[in-house]
Amino acid sequence: MIASIPIPLRGPAGDLLAWACMVCRTAYQQQESARLCCLCPICNKVNSSLPKAFESREHTRCSKQRSEERASREDARYFDRKVPVGIEVIAHSGPVFCAKYLPHQEGFFSSPAALRLWCTEQRLRVPYRAYVCTLRPLDLDVDALREQATSQLTESAEANVRAADWEGLQRLIDQWAKAQDFSDRWEPCDHYMVVVKEKKA
Ligand SMILES: [Zn+2]
């Protein structure tokens, strides 16, 4: 069965009440919901093999194929000589991330050289590249504080609070944040990678 054609459900007077999924007979207000009910979201074909209670209508085969494709795309980012489409290789000497080697600090390494060294020590394959990590910014914004400070005030008092030096406070907060040690707040970039192993010419 390829397509799903919703079945109109009519009242005694012929008025349209709802739509039923032709596969599992569940009724919906919207024709489109009835059509999508038992379709696999990956291949858009009917999946009649699962009971209704399942959350996903993905065919097992489709899910498996998709996750294999995803895994091989991810592998290529680390191990293909050729830089994959969508990846920009930049210069970077700080922390890097490699999802292939999660046993080492959940995949984080202090530098490309540290990753290279670790792989060599563990006798693991050195990837050609790894994700560049950036410091995740701390979200400390004075706007929320200002809102909080003014919420219970009369209009004139509120105006005074609003006129206070909030930018000065933001500068203080930024300065404070800079002085803290957030070394565990690194996060990998999606599209930027750095060379870990040089290609042999
Ligand atoms: Zn259905």
Ligand SMILES: [Zn+2]
């Ligand atoms: Zn499918």
